[in-house]
Amino acid sequence: MTAPRVLVFDLDGTLVPTMDDYADCAAHLMKRYFGTPFARARRDYFRTSGLPFEQQLRQLYPAHDDTDAVARLFEAWKDDYLRNIDLSPATAELLAKWQWKGFRIAISSNNLETYVERLAQEWPVDIALGYRPGNSDMPPFAKGEAHFRFLEQRFGHERTTFLFTGDSPNDARIAQAAHVPFRALLTDHFTAQDFDGVVPGTLTVQRISEIVPAFINVKSV
Numbered sequence: 001m002t003a004p005r006v007l008v009f010d011l012d013g014t015l016v017p018t019m020d021d022y023a024d025c026a027a028h029l030m031k032r033y034f035g036t037p038f039a040r041a042r043r044d045y046f047r048t049s050g051l052p053f054e055q056q057l058r059q060l061y062p063a064h065d066d067t068d069a070v071a072r073l074f075e076a077w078k079d080d081y082l083r084n085i086d087l088s089p090a091t092a093e094l095l096a097k098w099q100w101k102g103f104r105i106a107i108s109s110n111n112l113e114t115y116v117e118r119l120a121q122e123w124p125v126d127i128a129l130g131y132r133p134g135n136s137d138m139p140p141f142a143k144g145e146a147h148f149r150f151l152e153q154r155f156g157h158e159r160t161t162f163l164f165t166g167d168s169p170n171d172a173r174i175a176q177a178a179h180v181p182f183r184a185l186l187t188d189h190f191t192a193q194d195f196d197g198v199v200p201g202t203l204t205v206q207r208i209s210e211i212v213p214a215f216i217n218v219k220s221v
Contacts, residue, residue, distance in 0.1 A: 010166035011109035050170025
């Protein structure tokens, strides 16, 4: 692997511990509007995590034509919830240290763009990209090819010098499809075997501090 120059992070579950709360809210909505038992709905949420919630619901309930309305309820709840979320001091210190060493730091999330930009405005990151729904004239701006292409243009580095870290098997799929080096952050929700079942040979870490060997220094970037 080429020594990384751009460190790209998923947001939820990777930089901030929001996924359990998301899963609880989503499962309550799925139980209320689609009749799915809470425990199963929660599992389904994690199974499809890494996608925008509107896409998760369309995938989980293809026979329903009202899933976008339920997704809007979820996003309205999230708007208030995320106003109380911040980076832990340890994570903020780590990202700042990597910036000082010369790495570019980026967030690539399928959380809505407005939330991601608002969260990260005071964080030690160079750019924070979120999900922007598409329309008939323009495809969605989302984690994956669209984000990675944008980062190549923004930083002037090829994606072979990126290192993307995420906490879901969908993140591994996205990285593989875009030909971007990837590290899986192991949490309580997915095992190394879960990632290996999606992308064989996926490298895993227990903490984000492990993604960059201490001897790498790219201060000249």
